[in-house]
Amino acid sequence: MICFDKLKKAFNNLLDKIKGESKPEEEKKEETKQTAPTLQIEEAKSPRLEETQTQQKQEITNPPEGVQIAEKEEKKNIITTEEKKSRFSFFDFIKYKTIKEEDIQDILEELRYQLLESDVSYEVTEKILDDLKNAIIGKKVTRSEDLEELVTNSLKKSIEEILTKNQRIDLIEEIRKRNKKPYVIVFFGVNGVGKTTTIAKVAYLLKKNKISCIISASDTFRAAAQEQLAYHASKLEIPIVKGKYGADPASVAFDAINSAKSRNIDVVLIDTAGRMHVDEDLVSELKRIVKIAKPDLRILVLDSLAGNDALEQAKYFENNVGYDAVILTKVDADAKGGVILSLAYELNKPVIYLGVGQDYDSLIPFDAEWFIKRLFSS
């Protein structure tokens, strides 16, 4: 299940506001409560029709108490609804006039707040708002549908530009195209982001595409890391080269590459250790692995639940180790969603896959169209 509800809500709120249909749930309930007594009194009024003409005349000049209350309640309801409408209908406010920047300041401010709250970085938020300003300032709209279309198209276009800023990499195509044996991929990232699980998912994907692979268990740092990987390898029926606890991770990778060469295996997947924080030990270990294994692809694994910290981690790895592509994990558990936009726009490297669960097939290619569709579906 992928949600990114918060980001979705930020855009939906804006569109609702434009249509003038946005009322907080409590207010909607409040309105229903206020309408109910009026309806009951309306029902009580019907027997009156069967009464005598004189009685009716008397009632017209001096209506009974219940009806007086009903009329008062009705008036009260009309005023309240009107007040609420004028408070929420942005379209009513700007229709037939040329939209100026000050007219949209409030709704943009609210959108800015909601985007930042959804883990969208400052730079990306500003881009979305600037695009929106350019799309609607100076326009004159006579129908709320036209305004809604202008805003929706602007949001979709911004997001498409953000998500397609970097060239996509199709991993399977890349491996086949390169025609190099073995094609070596190293995975790294901080502690617990999902490196080992992602390697198992990639191994499964390769197997499905009839590309053979071997796993290098180069995480010799964490106790039980070898067993975790060996479990996946055995389930997927894929060979693995293990190292002893505390052994040199680069040597394990070297052995795995040699094993792949002698067994004519297509791809080597190298798992590495994570650390609690990005630190010098991790960096020097990774540099050594990269130097010895000479990978064709260096994949940085990032956890979407880390929010803007994922962006910081990526910048750190870029400056200290270097990488070619990102896999973003735990997207299924990310209720915000903005980090996808931030990474796609602010990194100069492509996000190639999203991890969307704990099963082997929970790895989906990153696709702008898919993301936009989910974001704007009802």
Ligand SMILES: Nc1nc2c(ncn2[C@@H]2O[C@H](COP(=O)(O)OP(=O)(O)OP(=O)(O)O)[C@@H](O)[C@H]2O)c(=O)[nH]1
């Ligand atoms: N919901 C969800 N959980 C995930 C995903 N990817 C990994 N996990 C879980 O995240 C936890 C950590 O995953 P690992 O693969 O062990 O992470 P790691 O980066 O190898 O961790 P270290 O080796 O300790 O640095 C596990 O419980 C995984 O099941 C994902 O896409 N979605």
Ligand SMILES: [Mg+2]
């Ligand atoms: Mg691991």
